[in-house]
Amino acid sequence: MSEPAPAVQSPRGESEADVIVVGAGPAGSTTAFYLAQAGLDVLLLEKTRFPREKVCGDGLTPRAVKQLIAMGIDVDAPGWIKNRGLRVIGGGMKIELPWPELADYPEYGLVRTRYDFDEILANNAVRGGARMLQGVNVTGPILDERSGHIVGVTAKRDGEPTTFRAKLVIAADGNSSRLSISMGLNKRDDRPMGVAVRTYYTSPRHEDDYLESWLELWDDERLLPGYGWVFGVGDGTSNVGLGLLNTSAAFQNIDYRDLLRRWTKNMPAEWGYVEENMTGPIRGAALPMAFNRQPHYTRGLLLVGDAGGMINPFNGEGIAYAMESGCLAAQIVAQALARRTPAQRERALLTYPRVVKDTYGGYYTLGRIFVKAIGNPELMKFATRHGVPHPTLMRFVLKLLANLTDRRGDASDRIINALSKMTPAA
């Protein structure tokens, strides 16, 4: 666990700031960190209190590691479990794929439970100059009557109603993003959605230098679109879970917890993935993908991370995108708030949705095509059976699925980059 950061004093009253960030998950804490670094007075409001559990696979790819390093987080400190790549199990085979060697990303991933990962990031934001208030449940926007812009939020602080005011508000409140909904930004039904469940088991496999991914999840005779994972947490437990996509007929009426139990039942007994070794219940949550909530800026509100549906549809990874979008949003907000007139400010803020689309839009559209394709069990079966045995192909697939390429990289990087660029961002 990280040292608690010293409290930052506000130049104004406690309930006023330049920017309010709602939610101190990876997206909110990263946004708050970069905003504070840019010299802005930032209020980070979090409804829970740290440390707290968060349902997740706890897996960090080199994309996420890059973001942690950029914020000065010491990932060599105890508690960060490094991994060298992805072990893929499918088509009757097992293949270990090291993370690609790239100029733009480190060559290792990490595992760290969200129990203290989120606290480390939140403390880092406070150390960077943000003010954080925990136990503050934001209940709605305060709107300027004339412009309809959000100029603050209503909240319950330890149960007591209160208000906070700012020039801009960031919705970093995760998948359900009540704040976005109250500003009229609902989920889009034409985007893929996932559901994932996980639990922890005490296991001799708790130390593993590969993240492990099982491509074949069977519901009796049906092959399901999604995958299972086994990530060694290094503390005596493994994080074991599975995620499924809504592109199959099975999506609505599946008992995910039961599926997890049935899947692990067929694993070797010595791994210990049995009920008695569970250290907590099986918990689950939704995976909002491929920009399922838009626009990412409207009337004083910017959306980052899961609130903006930014999970990668290829692999279900969301933490890297939460941190990256937080960084992008902070850069744009810092520029906007330095403009002289409201019109100039608005023009700068309206670049955020465009920048986010330019960065991920084409790639996410490809992801939507992929997700639709694997919703067909026959195609999924064919791809697993004929893909996994080919290491060169699988190395390409790893780069594509984990979105790990150099801008000016090798042939496979250039193919992936060109495909993402050619595909319309939507």
Ligand SMILES: Cc1cc2nc3c(=O)[nH]c(=O)nc-3n(C[C@H](O)[C@H](O)[C@H](O)COP(=O)(O)OP(=O)(O)OC[C@H]3O[C@@H](n4cnc5c(N)ncnc54)[C@H](O)[C@@H]3O)c2cc1C
């Ligand atoms: C089972 C499962 C496994 C996953 N595995 C992985 C994985 O291995 N790797 C990966 O990269 N991604 C994974 N993901 C996705 C990842 O968890 C999310 O993409 C990531 O947490 C998004 O970060 P965020 O900051 O946008 O939102 P969140 O992490 O959801 O944070 C939102 C924060 O806002 C707070 N909040 C919410 N409402 C309010 C309110 N009204 N007022 C104040 N605060 C509020 C919440 O308490 C929370 O702290 C997984 C998801 C699931 C469900």
